[in-house]
Amino acid sequence: MRWDYHNDAPIYTQLVDQITRMIVSGSLPPGERLPSVRNFAMEAGVNPNTMQRALTELERNGLIYSQRTSGHFVTDQSDYLEAAKTRLAAEAANQYLRDVTALGYSREEAEKLLQSVIRNVEECKNGDSNL
Amino acid sequence: MRWDYHNDAPIYTQLVDQITRMIVSGSLPPGERLPSVRNFAMEAGVNPNTMQRALTELERNGLIYSQRTSGHFVTDQSDYLEAAKTRLAAEAANQYLRDVTALGYSREEAEKLLQSVIRNVEECKNGDSNL
Amino acid sequence: MRWDYHNDAPIYTQLVDQITRMIVSGSLPPGERLPSVRNFAMEAGVNPNTMQRALTELERNGLIYSQRTSGHFVTDQSDYLEAAKTRLAAEAANQYLRDVTALGYSREEAEKLLQSVIRNVEECKNGDSNL
Amino acid sequence: MRWDYHNDAPIYTQLVDQITRMIVSGSLPPGERLPSVRNFAMEAGVNPNTMQRALTELERNGLIYSQRTSGHFVTDQSDYLEAAKTRLAAEAANQYLRDVTALGYSREEAEKLLQSVIRNVEECKNGDSNL
């Protein structure tokens, strides 16, 4: 896992985002025990307080739960994970639509634009793999 | 024009974004003179300094230019405007792709998801028009 | 003559600079009568007030003199023009030395740097002439 | 460090220039932490906002970077610093050439003029040391 941060947003927010992705994408499977706050913070290269704050946020979101003495665990309600996943994806799609229509594009153009960008990405990927 | 701000980003950034959209979408046509800094600030409900900062940023981006004693003007290089428009749209599309693939979706699913969201939006629109 | 202005300095200052160069470089010869303020301003694409201010400044510098009813003339004291020329050149050289030593270069390096830049310019010139 | 300002340019610009020189000349070494905005401003005798603006500009130029809660640091990419140094020096040399050729001198004369000015400076220095 790569942990890199930018300056435009609070670190704890970026932690929440990244861990969320790890969970809903399954790279942190349901029921999995997370490293201790202290270790997890070291791994991510941040202050334990910051990691604690991120975990609290994730617990508030229902993606993880904490057991008093034994640590934090990814929720094992996989239907909930699935719901979170589709919700986040729908949010992203709506954001994209809002952005691109604000620029003066129609919804059809938004669709075509996405397709051309995808083609573009795939060409680059192929180019890279040839290096 | 609606000027509404949220709390996650600095106001001057949001001003830059909104004015950028007004320009590239053509609602502020090339060569058009903007209101004076003070008036524009009043209209947007912010301090003149904040608006000034936003305009400085826009000038740095090449979307407007300032003429020392007569005001700010939308650039009249329409090819540049067009380039900015497509650049911003491509950024939005890439952002969407990044978000949604980070959640574990494939690029094909990203496309289908967008289509279903668009259908959804259009149904809502129709629903509204039936009210 | 090209008259183009940038935004970082007052227009009248830029006029003073450009006319000064025209005079000391001889493109406006000693004793020459300048166009009327009104015409000169039109030619330069500026407000007559602005041109007037520039001429006043030039008169203060002794590069031109005005005769009540017949207009402005380049001074015919060619020794004075010569002196102004060398003074301005010396100022430029000193400015260059100050700039470049502030960056941490020695005076010898300043000399070598200038030579390499000159070579560079001449290559570009040759390249252009081949187009 | 001497902080003296003249009236022809905005203070924040002059701050940028002076700090840039401190950095590229090595008097502020790579990786070095700058004083806090407030302290730096006090030291330079300006308002914290003004210093902040200068630092923002320097960050945009890539000469420093800011770490959200711990301060500003000189970039540690020394190759970049070296590039900036030579770029600034080349700009100064070009400026000198432009100035002096606009006065009607040839490039050879520009070179000789610089040499004579350098000799002049060194004589003065020697004169000083004899006092």
Place this chain on the structure above:
DNA sequence: GTGGTCTAGACCACC
């Protein structure tokens, strides 16, 4: 304590 944003109000040169 750090950077950063925002407001308020004054001031300036320019045209």
Place this chain on the structure above:
DNA sequence: GTGGTCTAGACCACA
């Protein structure tokens, strides 16, 4: 009237 700079002082989130 225009843009632009500067100061003063308050406020905030982050670590």
